[in-house]
Amino acid sequence: MTYYNNAVITKRELLVRLIKLLNNDALLDEIDRIPLQMRPRTNSPIRCCVHKDRAVLKYKIMALLGFNIADEEDELTPLREYAEQALKGYTQNGNFLTVVDEACSSCVQVNYTVSNLCQGCEGRPCQVNCPKDAIMVINGKANIDHQKCVNCGICHKACPFHAIAYLPVPCEESCPVKAIRKNADGIEKIDFDKCIHCGKCMTACPFGAISEKSQILNLFYNIKHQKEKTVAMVAPAILSQFKASATQILSSIESIGFDAVIEVAEGANMTTDHETSELLERLEEGAPFMTTSCCPSYVQFSEKHAPELKPFISHTPSPMDYTADIAKERYPDHKAVFIGPCLAKRSEAYQNPNIDYVITTEELGALFAALKIDLETVSPNAGISDNVRPESRGYAASGGVTNAIRSVLSAGLQISTELIDGIDKKSIRLLKALPGKKQHTTAFYEVMACDGGCISGPVNVAPLKVSQNKLKNAIREIEPAEALNE
Amino acid sequence: MLTTPKYKVQLCCGTMCYIMGGAELHLLIEALPDQLKDKVSIEGIPCIGKCDTNEKLHPCVLINGEELNNASTQKIIKQLLTLDNNDVL
Incomplete structure (x- = not known):
């Protein structure tokens, strides 16, 4: 978000x-x-x-x-x-x-600070309850000794005047895996x-x-001076980010100077098919459950923090990987550029030799703004593939993968699913407990590192609510006529 | 009961305004206080060309045709309330 x-x-x-x-x-x-x-x-x-x-x-x-x-x-x-x-x-x-x-700004080392609301009371619950003897009363006000304080927060809870404030360190607080420290x-x-x-x-x-x-300047320099041919691979979430139709957005991307544009939703078709048969196969072989593999942040999480989860993660390549294969096949001499809402895709793409650049929604927006490309007046080009399924564009919102898999399951087949929407401390506990669980009621877990799915990725430009609506429109744009009549 | 909206809010939808905070303004309708509900119409308009200057004016909004630069949801609401409170009719 x-x-x-x-x-x-x-x-x-x-x-x-x-x-x-x-x-x-x-x-x-x-x-x-x-x-x-x-x-x-x-x-x-x-x-x-x-x-x-x-x-x-x-x-x-x-x-x-x-x-x-x-x-x-x-x-x-x-x-x-x-x-x-x-x-x-x-x-x-x-x-x-x-x-x-x-x-x-080197935010506080110690998260607790005594404000001037301190009344210097007789009870001094902050001082008597401090396990590290870190509070001294000087001139009638409590003071925290930063050398002794261990951030336990007891003084904060104990003060009846709410005089001890908690000051978070926003980056550390937001990191779900404690990867950022002073x-x-x-x-x-x-x-x-x-x-x-x-x-x-x-x-x-x-x-x-x-x-x-x-990588935006390097990429745009090469596009502008036509140093190399480029093919843009556009993630479905991008279609939710600008005030224009999906066709207009894709055409506008082409007008930046890309030689070809492919929707990553095309690759998502293949992910859906492959992942569905993989799931059925695994369940048949007796596996208790399987999780998605398309969120690169979740895959990195399992590699670095929960190796025990690894065997349960689908081996199906992500839509971006499949799309890169398509790009190499259709445009073998083009550089492949992934355009998406995601930071982790940069590192996923880094490991994929078929992908040369990754740019983000923000950078795409900056390109549009700097080059004065008015999305609503760009003439919609042909060349937008018609073999993208509506459900594949749906990958961009959480629940989308599950929905896509349901759509290809043969009639009558029921699979219990669960959505893990956002990797945070709570969902990490849940995920880590999964491999050891005795009883499994859920066969398929869709895991999204961002709460809301790719449309709430960290480098997006539209607020989640706006993008949810826009994604629905983008999906409706390619829905077959009979589905609309239902 | 149908009432004609008194105040017309036009959001510049040029990409520059849109990425510089304009996207947030599309949620304006949800933030309107009761006093203003049913009195305001909100629409997106094509770029009004404010991004050509060197000054940082975006996002831009027109309220009844009058420009509001560096707009935010709260700034728009404040302006609308001022208009509405001064409207004695």
């Missing part, structure tokens, strides 16, 4: 500005001016001063150019140099998040042995300090 906040808008503004400059062939000359233009002296600064604000923007740009902030060797390296490298293309290392340390300097660091690329920390940080490493 992407909440509307200024940090999100800053990221999008940066993307639009970068693409505009690149489109006007002015990227290298102007890129170092972006922080100055966006944070002029006349504005009141967001952080301590205008220079800090500009430095933050510089490093956010560095991440959007695809670099790991920690890799910077010389602080004086201008953005121009990074941009030059980015346009040439660079090697990714499989980790797609980077902490913009300049932006990280380093000795108080700056957040991501542990990629644990990270499942769900993107929750990125949307949670109100300083926008966690950024993805983007």
